[in-house]
Each structure stands twice: as C-alpha cells, then as structure tokens.
Amino acid sequence: MMLNSWISNLTLLILLIINNSISAQIQGSVRDFDNRPLSFANVILINQSDSSVVSGLMATDEGFYSITSFKPGKYIIEVSMLGYKKGYSTPFEIRSSKDHHHNKPILLGEMPHEIDGVKVVAEKPIYELKIDRMVVNVESSISSSGITALEVLEKSPGVIVDRQNEELSLAGKSGVMVMINGKRSRMPIAAAVQMLDAMNADNVERIELITTPPAKYDAEGDAGIINIVLKKSEDLGTNGSFTLGAGVAHRERMNASLDINHHVDKVNYFGSYNANFQNRRTEINSYRKLMVDGSELETYTDMNWEAIRTYHNIRMGFDYTISSKTILSMLGSGYVRDWDDDGVNAIQYYTDQNLTNESDLNQKKVGKWIHGMGNINLQHHFSEEVILDVNIDYLNYYHDDPADYTLENLGLNNVVESTEEFRVTKETPIDILVGAVDFSTSVNEKLSLEAGFKETMTWFSNDVSLTYFDNAMWTVDEELTNMFNMKEDISAVYLSAKFNPNKKTSLSAGLRYEYMNTTLDSETEKGIIDMHYGELFPTFYASHRFNDDNTIQFSYSRRISRPTFNQLAPFIAFVTPDTYVSGNEDLLPAFSDNLKVDYRYKSWILSYSYTETKDAITRFQPKQSEDETKQYFVSRNLDQVKTQNVMLGFPVNVNSWWKMRYNFTWVHNRTITDYEDTKIDYKQGSYMFNGTQNFIISKKISSEISGFYTSKSNWGVYTAKARGRVDIGVQMKLKNENSQLSINLTDAFKTNVFGSETEIPDLNIHARWRLDFEPRVLRIKFTHKFGNQAVKARKRKTASDEEQRRVTAE
Known part of the structure; x- marks a missing residue:
C-alpha cells in the first residue's frame, strides 16, 4: 500500500509539471575546433536590433547552455573564453513563447600568443583539479586506442587494479564505487572490473577520481567514486x-x-x-x-x-x-x-x-x-x-x-x-x-x-x-x-x-x-x-x-x-x-x-x-x-x-x-x-x-x-x-x-x-x-x-545510478 501510494503521488507530480511547463528555450553548445566541449564558457544573448545584452550565463562542464529568460524577437549569441577567440551564432528569431530553438555548436578557435617567435597555443590539460575531484582527460591517449577501459584506468594516478582479487583501489583504499557517465552500475568491484575489461577504451572521454563525493551521491564506498565519462556528441x-x-x-x-x-x-x-x-x-x-x-x-x-x-x-x-x-x-x-x-x-x-x-x-x-x-x-x-x-x-x-x-x-x-x-x-x-x-x-x-x-x-x-x-x-x-x-x-x-x-x-x-x-x-x-x-x-x-x-x-x-x-x-x-x-x-x-x-x-x-x-x-x-x-x-x-x-x-x-x-x-x-x-x-x-x-x-x-x-x-x-x-x-x-x-x-x-x-x-x-x-x-x-558529428546524446542520471555496484557478475 505504501509503495502504491508513493508511485501514485509521484505520477501526479509528473503530470502537474507537464501541464505547467510551457515557455521558450534556447539551447546549444560551445566547442573547440577539435569538437571538444569547452567547460564554463561565457554565453551572452544579444538583441540583434540594438546589440543590447538580454541574458547571460556560464556553460556547463560539458559546454552545454540553456537560456529561458527572454521575450520573442531576433537574437544572436556571443561566446567567449580565456585563451580562445570570441564566437557567434547565426542570427535567429523567437516568434512565440512556445518556440524551442536549437543552435548549432558555436566553435571557438584557440588564441595564439607569440613569445620571442615561439607560438603558444592553449590546450586542455591531461589532469584537471576541481573542488571535489581530479579529472584525467584520456581521449587523446594513443596507447589507449583499442584497449579496454580497465587498462586505461590502470594507468590513472592513484588507481591500482588488482586482477588477482578483481579489486580496485583509489588513494590506497579499496572501497571504490564505479560509475558510468554519473550512473552507478550497482555491482560490486569484482563485477565492475569484468565490465570495464570488456568496455572499449576508445569510447572513454575522461576519468573522474572523486575521493570525497558530495552529499547528493550515496554514501557508499569509503575510497570514493571512479566516474568513467564516455564520449558524447551534440546538436541536430x-x-x-x-x-x-x-x-x-x-x-x-x-x-x-x-x-x-x-x-x-x-x-x-x-x-x-x-x-x-x-x-x-x-x-x-x-x-x-x-x-x-x-x-x-x-x-x-x-x-x-x-x-x-x-x-x-x-x-x-x-x-x-x-x-x-x-x-x-x-x-x-x-x-x-x-x-x-x-x-x-x-x-x-x-x-x-x-x-x-x-x-x-x-x-x-x-x-x-x-x-x-x-x-x-x-x-x-x-x-x-x-x-x-x-x-x-x-x-x-x-x-x-x-x-x-x-x-x-x-x-x-x-x-x-x-x-x-x-x-x-x-x-x-x-x-x-x-x-x-x-x-x-x-x-x-x-x-x-x-x-x-x-x-x-x-x-x-x-x-x-x-x-x-x-x-x-x-x-x-x-x-x-x-x-x-x-x-x-x-x-x-x-x-x-x-x-x-x-x-x-x-x-x-x-x-x-x-x-x-x-x-x-x-x-x-x-x-x-x-x-x-x-x-x-x-x-x-x-x-x-x-x-x-x-x-x-x-x-x-x-x-x-x-x-x-x-x-x-x-x-x-x-x-x-x-x-x-x-x-x-x-x-x-x-x-x-x-x-x-x-x-x-x-x-x-x-x-x-x-x-x-x-x-x-x-x-x-x-x-x-x-x-x-x-x-x-x-x-x-x-x-x-x-x-x-x-x-x-x-x-x-x-x-x-x-x-x-x-x-x-x-x-x-x-x-x-x-x-x-x-x-x-x-x-x-x-x-x-x-x-x-x-x-x-x-x-x-x-x-x-x-x-x-x-x-x-x-x-x-x-x-x-x-x-x-x-x-x-x-x-x-x-x-x-x-x-x-x-x-x-x-x-x-x-x-x-x-x-x-x-x-x-x-x-x-x-x-x-x-x-x-x-x-x-x-x-x-x-x-x-x-x-553529423555534432549530434547530442543528453547526459543525465537515473535513479539507480548509485545502486548497481552491489550486484556481482563474477
């Protein structure tokens, strides 16, 4: 009875949201010329008629943006980021409050700097330190081509793969939770090791080593989370x-x-x-x-x-x-x-x-x-x-x-x-x-x-x-x-x-x-x-x-x-x-x-x-x-x-x-x-x-x-x-x-x-x-x-993302 009541209330909530969700939205992405997402780029919506700024925000870590604060009219989007030249969308028009507009990816070129005849170009670092994780960008690794995701993980800093016991350790600790695109696989490490051993590493964009996960994630795993982020693409x-x-x-x-x-x-x-x-x-x-x-x-x-x-x-x-x-x-x-x-x-x-x-x-x-x-x-x-x-x-x-x-x-x-x-x-x-x-x-x-x-x-x-x-x-x-x-x-x-x-x-x-x-x-x-x-x-x-x-x-x-x-x-x-x-x-x-x-x-x-x-x-x-x-x-x-x-x-x-x-x-x-x-x-x-x-x-x-x-x-x-x-x-x-x-x-x-x-x-x-x-x-x-290599597969999490670790596939 409690389960039926819980599902009924949740269904009612979904229907109410659907019935009250009608307004305009502008979506798109920011990428470099190698089709890689540019995290946290500055996105500005500009009125085409007078060049006034209508709205502004920061792109997500995947380079995606979504703008909802504007009125019908003609617009253009300006994007900027340190180390890159500014980029602009083609002009477009929003005719009504129900329009849903998709922009093609806005590409930014790297900003070269001349220092004593030497050309210095901005590039994405192999290792990035964020507030709660270290990010290992592995998609450009040549020796990872054709091997498995487990072998890529084996070369990541602080990670030890123990094939004898089918275990993973992070920072010297073995209580690791494995996630794929932020989705927990709900299986124990032994099963996750086998799963990663069958996964093609060419699909891996980066590895996130989250040693102190936020409260949003399940408290499972004393060593933290290893999140395998697979490659994605975007737009129409x-x-x-x-x-x-x-x-x-x-x-x-x-x-x-x-x-x-x-x-x-x-x-x-x-x-x-x-x-x-x-x-x-x-x-x-x-x-x-x-x-x-x-x-x-x-x-x-x-x-x-x-x-x-x-x-x-x-x-x-x-x-x-x-x-x-x-x-x-x-x-x-x-x-x-x-x-x-x-x-x-x-x-x-x-x-x-x-x-x-x-x-x-x-x-x-x-x-x-x-x-x-x-x-x-x-x-x-x-x-x-x-x-x-x-x-x-x-x-x-x-x-x-x-x-x-x-x-x-x-x-x-x-x-x-x-x-x-x-x-x-x-x-x-x-x-x-x-x-x-x-x-x-x-x-x-x-x-x-x-x-x-x-x-x-x-x-x-x-x-x-x-x-x-x-x-x-x-x-x-x-x-x-x-x-x-x-x-x-x-x-x-x-x-x-x-x-x-x-x-x-x-x-x-x-x-x-x-x-x-x-x-x-x-x-x-x-x-x-x-x-x-x-x-x-x-x-x-x-x-x-x-x-x-x-x-x-x-x-x-x-x-x-x-x-x-x-x-x-x-x-x-x-x-x-x-x-x-x-x-x-x-x-x-x-x-x-x-x-x-x-x-x-x-x-x-x-x-x-x-x-x-x-x-x-x-x-x-x-x-x-x-x-x-x-x-x-x-x-x-x-x-x-x-x-x-x-x-x-x-x-x-x-x-x-x-x-x-x-x-x-x-x-x-x-x-x-x-x-x-x-x-x-x-x-x-x-x-x-x-x-x-x-x-x-x-x-x-x-x-x-x-x-x-x-x-x-x-x-x-x-x-x-x-x-x-x-x-x-x-x-x-x-x-x-x-x-x-x-x-x-x-x-x-x-x-x-x-x-x-x-x-x-x-x-x-x-x-x-x-x-x-x-x-x-x-x-x-x-x-x-x-x-079209710019088609987007929406990144999202499921309810069981953080549960599947506890099921074995040995």
Whole structure:
C-alpha cells in the first residue's frame, strides 16, 4: 500500500509539471575546433536590433547552455573564453513563447600568443583539479586506442587494479564505487572490473577520481567514486560511429561496437551496441603450508585455464522535449555475459618435504549473467537555475553459475587410481526498484542549494547446492546446500549548499541521512541477518584560488561500505578439494572518515589524504577450518585501517613534438585487527609511478609510450608483490578524416604478473599466489565516424545510478 501510494503521488507530480511547463528555450553548445566541449564558457544573448545584452550565463562542464529568460524577437549569441577567440551564432528569431530553438555548436578557435617567435597555443590539460575531484582527460591517449577501459584506468594516478582479487583501489583504499557517465552500475568491484575489461577504451572521454563525493551521491564506498565519462556528441541531425578491432595474445580477441544518435526537433533517439570476444589463457600457481602435530604439510597447485568469454551490451532510449522547460526520457539497457571455462589444476601434496600424493582437479564452468534495466526520467526547469529531476528505475539480474569437478587421484607414473565427482550449482535472481527526486536552485549569484530523497528496495535470492557422485548416484551435501532470501530497503534524504563569497573562494557543505533495513533468511534458519540502522554522512569542501597559477583545496566526508549481496550470501567454489572460496553472512558495514588537501601550481598537482576506516571489508582473506584440514577464502571485516596518501603529478614538455606527464603516489597503510583471536598490527608503505610520453611524428601519425610500476603493498593480511607494465601505441588518421587506424601493444615486456603472499605463524597460515592473465596483447583497430558529428546524446542520471555496484557478475 505504501509503495502504491508513493508511485501514485509521484505520477501526479509528473503530470502537474507537464501541464505547467510551457515557455521558450534556447539551447546549444560551445566547442573547440577539435569538437571538444569547452567547460564554463561565457554565453551572452544579444538583441540583434540594438546589440543590447538580454541574458547571460556560464556553460556547463560539458559546454552545454540553456537560456529561458527572454521575450520573442531576433537574437544572436556571443561566446567567449580565456585563451580562445570570441564566437557567434547565426542570427535567429523567437516568434512565440512556445518556440524551442536549437543552435548549432558555436566553435571557438584557440588564441595564439607569440613569445620571442615561439607560438603558444592553449590546450586542455591531461589532469584537471576541481573542488571535489581530479579529472584525467584520456581521449587523446594513443596507447589507449583499442584497449579496454580497465587498462586505461590502470594507468590513472592513484588507481591500482588488482586482477588477482578483481579489486580496485583509489588513494590506497579499496572501497571504490564505479560509475558510468554519473550512473552507478550497482555491482560490486569484482563485477565492475569484468565490465570495464570488456568496455572499449576508445569510447572513454575522461576519468573522474572523486575521493570525497558530495552529499547528493550515496554514501557508499569509503575510497570514493571512479566516474568513467564516455564520449558524447551534440546538436541536430544524425551521427554515429563503428569500430572493428582484433587482437592476439596466446589466443585471439575481437571486438566491435556501434553507436548512433538521431536528433530531430524535440526528440533525440540514441542507441549503442558492443560485442566482445575473448579467448583467454590463465595460469595460476599457489602454495599452502600447514603445521599439524609437528609435521609440515605442503600443497602446491598449478592451474591452467582455457576460457572463452563473450560480452554483449546494449543501450537505447529517447529524450522528448515536452516543452522548452520539460524533458521526458526513457532508457533501456542490458547485457549478456557468457563464459565457457575449462581448467586443470595439478596438485602435489608433501609431508615433511616428501611427496605423498598427486591429483588432478578438472573443472568445467558454463555460466551466464543476464541484466536488464528500464528508466523513466522527467526533468523540469522552473527557470534556468531551478531544476527538478525525477527518476524511477527497475532492474533485474539473473546469474546462473554451475561448476562440475572431477578429481583424479594419481599413482606411480601419473596413472589414475581413483576418481571423485562433485557439482556446485548457484542460481541468483535479483530485483531492484529505485525512485529518486532531486531539486536544485540558486538563491542568488553566490548561493545555490540542492536537496532530494531516494528509496531503494531490493529482493535477492541465492539457491546454492553441492552434490557428490557416490555409489552410482548424486548425494546432496546438506551442510553446503540451501536457499537464501534477502530483502533490503534503503531510504535517504540529503541537503547541500554551495557558497562563493568571492571570485576566488568556493565553499560547499552537505548532509545526507540514510536508513537501512536488511534481512537474510534461509529455508533452514531465520534471521541470519537482521540489521536496522540509520546514519548521518556530512561533507565539506573549500577551495581558494590565490591567482591563475595557485589553488588550494580542502575536503572532508564520511562514507559507508556495505557488503555486497554475494559476499553475504553463502556459496562455495573449489580451488582444491580442501581449499575453497566462500561467502560470509557475518559481514558488517564499514564506516570511514576522509580528509583531503590538494594544491595546484600551474600544471603541477600535489595531494594529501588521510582516512580511518572501521570494520574495513577486505576480500579473499584466509580462514582455517576448526580441524585445520581445510582453508577458506572469505570477505571479512578488519577492525581498523588507517591510510595516508601523497600524490604528485607534473608535465615535462621537451619540445613541440615530444611531451611527457608523470605521477608519483606514496601510500602508507596500517591495519589493526583481531584476526581469529590473534592481534595483528600491520604497517606497509608502498609507492606507484605512472608516466606517458607522446610523440607527434607527422600531421597524421602520432605515437605514445605509457606505463606504470607499483611496489609491493598490503591487501588485508596479504602482501601484494611489485609489478609494472609498458604500453606502446601508434595512431594514423586516414585520408578520410573520419577514419582512423591504430596499432597497440599492451604489456610489451610481460611484467604485469600478479603475486601475493601471507605469513601468520600464530594462526598456522602460510600461503602465496601467482596469477598470469596473459595481459600482453597486440591489437589493430579501425574506427569510422559517420553523419553529423555534432549530434547530442543528453547526459543525465537515473535513479539507480548509485545502486548497481552491489550486484556481482563474477
């Protein structure tokens, strides 16, 4: 009844807005001659008859503007920006209060400056420091052509990609939320890593590293947000692009994509499709030692995986301009991910350094992830500065992940003496309903406000079964077979304010309140999880620009990291017959306090951050069974984690055809926890370096060398070993300027191999891992753009943008 009432009231609100939204509007965009948006350009509406100024505003960070304060008449638009020549629209006429006028993009040329015969031209910096984020402009990176978005992210300052555990960390912290175009994907990091690994990097315009997100965003994620902004286009007409790519490592890889936009009058249609095929080979080596009754028991494993992965992603929808102030949008998206994995794990057992047994564990996995999402969005401008945004989302996920295992016990000369068969099934449907209302207004030129509320309802089930083939029949393991059902409701409200006391100082503060109800039951036990709590999450930002070359910023935020659904719901996956990966229903949410200071001098950026996290959630941590015969790898809470981070980034321009950019990051982690009744206090310092060198060979040919190096670092109770990578890329524009050919070699020296180890003698834990994901790939890619390259696909958020992280696609 409450849900029906809530939807009815929201529908009534939408209808009232539609019926009261009739007035004129002038829209358009500001771009440079390379078709890149010019952020925050000055836009002035001028009366054509007497050249008087009618209205003025500043373009958005995407270069988009929308003017509503004017009367019918003949006008022209003037645009200006520091470092660029002024630009003007063609004259146009507004005949009535219902006219909706679209201007073609206004292009600004760069303003050259002559200094002792040297021509200096303004250009977009690789790294931009804003009040709450660092922006990495990656679309011009040649070595990123043809690779995946995950590989681009891997080269970003302060970001570490851990493919071993399918984790991301930002500024030395692992509680990262991944967003696409400001839309949260509602999946855990493991799933987001896989999604980004299938996404073509040529669609990425920039990466935003938001370490202290504003109150408008969910408080989820103690490390902050990594926002992947995809390329867009704008204005009337039709445009699109298609890409064909192929690569080879040990085996072949192929990808293709199609993007299209069609914008006519009041309707903008858009759609995209991406297909990715990967024939992979993975090598995993592990070691485990146990001390039992004075004897040393060791297990060595060598696993070889043959994996065929296919990814299909689709997104389509339309934006309809009801009136000059109201836009109604519908969006549908989804993906299908299939995998067919075959692996053989050769296992050797030693007792006091003497070989006692050998076996082969054959694994077969044929699984699928299916996802669909529908969104309805209504955005209404009461005026230029007063905006109401309403979203309703429904999401469905279905995960089917069966695995068949055959254990062959070997005798002398590798002869099979006996076999054992067992099977694990896991079926997981998830349904999510999200509604959100956001309101923003400007009180005056110095003060603006934002407020909103959000409701998220999730229904989740997990059907897990383990069976053994014994005495010519399949026998169910009752201990590890069960049906789990979870229900979660999260209600949130927020209020934030931005205040600019003068042109050089900006202040922002916000407060968000979230209340959560979570229950997890099984067919055999009720109340496995029964959590009900409410928390406040404050944020504060301050920025002061001393002059054009010097800016300092300060920020504080409180965050939460909730366990993902699959981390909570019990499941099991075999590494060896006595080594498992499993869920943990005892996980608690983690809370963190974050402080950050940034200083920019010209193009140099220096940042320092400090974070304290309580009950930090860390994946794949070792745990022994009571009889110490089995080892589990589970997500678990660590009592307290303190993280310090220092980052320095700067450019080096050798000459007009050779430019470099370097970033150095230092991280210090301290982990204090009671681990299986043993006090642990780990301290670990680490550093990361990444750099890019760009070479302009000719007007149509350019190249790039980029790479990174990460020293050893800690991950819970594990120590991750040092690793690095070098990428080389060459790009050539064809005779047709809309076509481009690129060749790229990733991990040229094959040094990006993952390794980790842990030694806790008091807990009888001794383990190490080595994973080789065959990262070296030679790729060739052809891209062609067609149509009017200025067609705009409207950027907006959906209600579930910040929810999808907690659904896994492992």
